[in-house]
Amino acid sequence: MRSGGGPVDQDRRDRLERLFEEASALPPVEREAFLGRSCADDPELRAELVSLLAASPGADALLEDLGRLVEPPYDGPATSLVEGLQGRYEIEGRVGAGGMASVYRARDLRHGRRVALKVLKPEVAAAVGAARFLSEIKTTASLHHPNILPLFDSGDVDGNLYYVMPFVEGETLRHRLNRERQLPIDEAVAIATSLAEAVDYAHRQG
Structure with missing residues (x-):
């Protein structure tokens, strides 16, 4: 490596x-x-x-x-979130979920572009709190690294904490590993090194 x-x-x-x-x-x-x-x-x-x-x-x-x-059945984004973002984002569907957030494909109506709308899960939002989330997201917005997607927007809609990033078309690393099971060693090293350098940069920025 x-x-x-x-x-x-x-x-x-x-x-x-x-x-x-x-x-x-x-x-x-x-x-x-x-x-x-x-x-x-x-x-x-x-x-x-x-x-x-x-x-x-x-x-x-x-x-x-x-x-x-651990993941509950999917029943779509909260109605209050959809209504609160009306006129700004049109949610088209969910593309995935992790331990902290659900990820939706959405249309940025102001700028005419497709974006990834990430919404913190309710239990995570309750633990973090709106003030802390909005404070820490400011740090994220200041990051500039080729391996870190930029932050477009963030906010709090009736306790639904969200942030918006570019929507990247294509296969995820997870799906590719499912399909191929093992990457060529040179490519795996390149990906792992890129991840490590991005994480190191983010930590050094505070």
């Missing part, structure tokens, strides 16, 4: 590679404890490893299984 240059110094990159290889060799259920022990002194390194493991072969099946266990 080594590549020259980049913002991550060589010692940190070597440690990242070693821990990634060790974590990859463990059953998924044992990785959380391993990361907790190995990265107790460096939460940023732990975040980078989580990103790399999520992009590695085999991660997709685990994520899908967890999603089936």
